[in-house]
Amino acid sequence: MLVNGKPGNLISIRDRGLLYGDGVFRTLRASLGQALNWPMHYQKLQHDCTALGIASPDFKLLSIELNDLLELHPNGVFKVIVTRGEGTRGYAPDVTAGASHIWDVLPFPDYPVDWSSAGVIVRLCQVRLGFQPRLAGIKHLNRLENVLAASELGNSDVAEGLLMDALDNVIEGTRSNLFLVKQGALFTPELTRCGVAGVQRDRVIEWARRNDIPMQIRKIKIEELMDADELFLVNSIMVLWPIRTLEGRCWSNFPVATTIRHYLEGVDG
Amino acid sequence: MLVNGKPGNLISIRDRGLLYGDGVFRTLRASLGQALNWPMHYQKLQHDCTALGIASPDFKLLSIELNDLLELHPNGVFKVIVTRGEGTRGYAPDVTAGASHIWDVLPFPDYPVDWSSAGVIVRLCQVRLGFQPRLAGIKHLNRLENVLAASELGNSDVAEGLLMDALDNVIEGTRSNLFLVKQGALFTPELTRCGVAGVQRDRVIEWARRNDIPMQIRKIKIEELMDADELFLVNSIMVLWPIRTLEGRCWSNFPVATTIRHYLEGVDG
Numbered sequence: 288m289l290v291n292g293k294p295g296n297l298i299s300i301r302d303r304g305l306l307y308g309d310g311v312f313r314t315l316r317a318s319l320g321q322a323l324n325w326p327m328h329y330q331k332l333q334h335d336c337t338a339l340g341i342a343s344p345d346f347k348l349l350s351i352e353l354n355d356l357l358e359l360h361p362n363g364v365f366k367v368i369v370t371r372g373e374g375t376r377g378y379a380p381d382v383t384a385g386a387s388h389i390w391d392v393l394p395f396p397d398y399p400v401d402w403s404s405a406g407v408i409v410r411l412c413q414v415r416l417g418f419q420p421r422l423a424g425i426k427h428l429n430r431l432e433n434v435l436a437a438s439e440l441g442n443s444d445v446a447e448g449l450l451m452d453a454l455d456n457v458i459e460g461t462r463s464n465l466f467l468v469k470q471g472a473l474f475t476p477e478l479t480r481c482g483v484a485g486v487q488r489d490r491v492i493e494w495a496r497r498n499d500i501p502m503q504i505r506k507i508k509i510e511e512l513m514d515a516d517e518l519f520l521v522n523s524i525m526v527l528w529p530i531r532t533l534e535g536r537c538w539s540n541f542p543v544a545t546t547i548r549h550y551l552e553g554v555d556g
Numbered sequence: 557m558l559v560n561g562k563p564g565n566l567i568s569i570r571d572r573g574l575l576y577g578d579g580v581f582r583t584l585r586a587s588l589g590q591a592l593n594w595p596m597h598y599q600k601l602q603h604d605c606t607a608l609g610i611a612s613p614d615f616k617l618l619s620i621e622l623n624d625l626l627e628l629h630p631n632g633v634f635k636v637i638v639t640r641g642e643g644t645r646g647y648a649p650d651v652t653a654g655a656s657h658i659w660d661v662l663p664f665p666d667y668p669v670d671w672s673s674a675g676v677i678v679r680l681c682q683v684r685l686g687f688q689p690r691l692a693g694i695k696h697l698n699r700l701e702n703v704l705a706a707s708e709l710g711n712s713d714v715a716e717g718l719l720m721d722a723l724d725n726v727i728e729g730t731r732s733n734l735f736l737v738k739q740g741a742l743f744t745p746e747l748t749r750c751g752v753a754g755v756q757r758d759r760v761i762e763w764a765r766r767n768d769i770p771m772q773i774r775k776i777k778i779e780e781l782m783d784a785d786e787l788f789l790v791n792s793i794m795v796l797w798p799i800r801t802l803e804g805r806c807w808s809n810f811p812v813a814t815t816i817r818h819y820l821e822g823v824d825g
Contacts, residue, residue, distance in 0.1 A: 288569060297566035298574065300557060300658050305567065305637070307699035308577030339700070340707065368574070371703075375662050378699065378706035378730055389569050393644050417688035417750075418722060421704055429698035430576035430647065431608070434640075435690055437647035438609065453687060461647055481686075 289352055289390040302387055304370030307378065308428035310387075311335040312368040313486070315523050316395075320361035322353055324523065327486045332369060335425045340380065341371050344388045356390055364393040364524055370428070398446075398525060403548060406531030406541060407446035409520070411509070412436040412461065416452045416481040424484040436461040446528065447520055449512075452481055456506045460520050463528075464488035465507075468517035468543045472501035487521035487551060494550050519544040526551050558621055558659040571656055573639030576647065577697035579656075580604040581637040582755075584792050585664075589630040591622055593792065596755045601638060604694045609649065610640050613657045625659055633662040633793055639697070667715075667794060672817060675800030675810060676715035678789070680778070681705040681730065685721045685750040693753040705730040715797065716789055718781075721750055725775045729789050732797075733757035734776075737786035737812045741770035756790035756820060763819050788813040795820050 288296040303309035313328045322328075329346050336343035349367065356365065368389040374381045414435045422429070432450075440448050440461075447460040459465055459482045466488075467474040473495050478484050495502035512518060517538060518530040527548040529541035557565045572578035582597045591597075598615050605612035618636065625634065637658040643650045683704045691698070701719075709717050709730070716729040728734055728751045735757075736743040742764050747753050764771035781787060786807060787799040796817040798810035 290569060296569050298569050300559060300565050300567050300637070300660055302574070303703075305571070305574045305639075305697070306581075307703050308697055309700060309703050312575075339703075368569070370574075375660075376665075378702040379709065380703065380707055391569055391644075396645075414690055417686035419686035419701065421683055422700055427700055428574070428577055429700045431578060431691055431696055431698045432688065433647040434572075434576050434578050434608075434649065438649055440648065 288392065289356065291387055291389075292348070292352060296391075298387065298389065299373050301373045301375050302370055303372060303374045303380075304368065304387065304428055306374070308430070309339070309380075310341065310368055310370030310428045311339065311426055312366060312428060313426060314364060314366050317357055317361065317363050317365050320357050322357060322365060324486055324490070325350070325353065327489065328367075328523070331426065331484070331486055332367065335427065336369055336386070338425050339371070339427065341369060342386050343369060344386065349388070352390055356392055360392045363395055366391045366393065368428070396524065402446060402528050403526065404545070406529035406538065407520070408444050408532040409447050409449055409460070409530045410440065410445045411534055412439050412448040412450050414439065414450070416450050416458050418452065418480040420480050423480050423482060424478045426483045426485075433461050449533070451509070455508060457509055457512060458482040463520040463522040463525065466491060466519050466521065467507060467512060467515040468519075469511075469515050471543075472503065473543075474503045474505065474507060474511070476507050477504050485522050487523055487526065490551060491521060491547055494547060517541050517544050519547070521551065557661065558625065560656055560658075561617075561621060567656065567658065568642050570642045570644050571639055572641060572643045572649075573637065573656065573697055575643070577699070578608070578649075579610065579637055579639030579697045580608065580695055581635060581697060582695060583633060583635050584755075586626055586630065586632050586634050589626050591626060591634055593755055593759070594619070594622065596758065597636075597792070600695065600753070600755055601636065604696065605638055605655070607694050608640070608696065610638060611655050612638060613655065618657070621659055625661055629661045632664055635660045635662065637697070665793065671715060671797050672795065673814070675798035675807065676789070677713050677801040678716050678718055678729070678799045679709065679714045680803055681708050681717040681719050683708065683719070685719050685727050687721065687749040689749050692749050692751060693747045695752045695754075702730050718802070720778070724777060726778055726781060727751040732789040732791040732794065735760060735788050735790065736776060736781060736784045737788075738780075738784050741772065742812075743772045743774065743776060743780070745776050746773050754791050756792055756795065759820060760790060760816055763816060786810050786813050788816070790820065
């Protein structure tokens with residue numbers, strides 16, 4: 288672990304990341320000493336920092352720190368957090384204070400090996416995502432909605448929960464983005480009022496563009512999900528999981544999802 | 557400063573308070589070695605912990621720590637934070653992990669002395685509060701909306717900003733609760749879908765009940781504010797500020813607000 292470039296696992300209790308969740312983060316996968324899609328993750332991190340008015344650490348600086356960590360930990364889950372730094376004067380940001388940045392390395396989660404190929408059981412969560420257009424898409428540290436949603440799943444066979452907004456639009460998984468396949472076309476929910484836009488979501492969208500696969504980013508209702516040919520979830524750690532069961536409906540063939548998974552697993556952006 | 561009962565100002569980078577804003581806090585005022593309204597603050601802290609499923613630290617334990625700190629710092633702003641503790645397994649809470657609790661002491665802010673009597677300049681913020689009934693009223697650590705709102709005010713003479721929800725209901729100040737006086741009755745916004753319920757808000761409501769002053773907790777639009785006899789803001793640090801200017805409308809007499817301020821300043825619950 289690194290805190291502002293130095294080995295350590297502690298941060299000030301006055302850091303605004305703790306006080307207000309005033310920061311952003313990304314989670315990426317390292318394999319054989321390579322951090323997968325790091326440039327894309329940095330681009331998102333920088334975008335999210337800018338959206339909150341936080342000075343994002345330099346790409347070169349973060350890359351050097353990441354490479355140092357990769358020498359010690361060639362495999363695992365890497366998490367980078369950038370906060371607005373220390374502050375005690377209330378909610379208004381102190382423009383003179385510098386951002387904090389933190390690296391943590393965690394073991395790879397022990398997901399059952401067949402979830403990527405045979406698919407996962409998914410449930411609808413009861414908690415709904417609130418609308419906040421100013422924060423939508425950003426992977427910020429205000430994640431209580433995700434905590435509430437994940438709490439609903441318990442220690443069951445359910446691999447992931449789907450979240451809807453207050454108007455019954457399906458938005459995402461608790462920690463993943465959702466795609467729908469119907470008659471050869473791809474669909475994914477728009478994230479303009481809530482939700483987190485992940486790197487793998489961008490990669491699927493880009494794959495569809497490159498391969499001339501029709502791709503729509505728009506509002507999606509649960510009825511459309513039930514009527515889909517395939518459903519799948521993506522994030523940088525699980526990569527891609529097809530959905531085999533959702534609220535009583537079952538799927539068993541995932542030709543499009545499998546093709547996309549092979550692309551996501553094989554290419555390092 | 558105390559972290560889990562021990563002197564210190566550092567916390568683990570794996571604390572869920574930092575990772576997800578997964579915790580709650582209260583801010584209270586100490587004067588001459590007395591923490592004002594501490595039992596009420598504890599009650600709110602406990603309520604908010606329960607609402608999030610966090611085990612709240614014992615009242616006796618926190619009171620002992622608070623008293624130790626008051627011997628060193630008889631005057632100032634005391635902040636207590638309770639988080640769900642450390643965790644690395646994603647959003648789902650680890651039920652075996654214990655909560656963390658943190659005390660910080662800060663100097664009293666140097667507000668102009670006449671703001672309590674002559675009133676303050678207040679502006680409407682552009683950012684709107686999102687609806688999240690599951691988190692409404694709770695003083696949790698997901699405070700990016702407040703950060704965005706406070707950022708709008710800048711270094712001006714504006715003492716506080718008012719926040720509306722997406723349906724044009726006025727909800728609160730960025731760090732205070734709002735009351736309206738009209739024809740001898742009191743009104744304050746309902747906080748069932750967004751907003752933070754402060755201790756001083758409860759105290760004003762209780763004061764009205766004891767004194768047979770009509771008191772309504774309901775939706776309030778900006779037009780009603782402009783038509784009010786008096787407006788005032790409360791929190792545990794400022795105690796009470798009448799509003800003298802809001803978006804071009806001015807007030808100069810605050811008889812009800814002044815009576816309530818004297819009550820809030822004089823009584824230790």
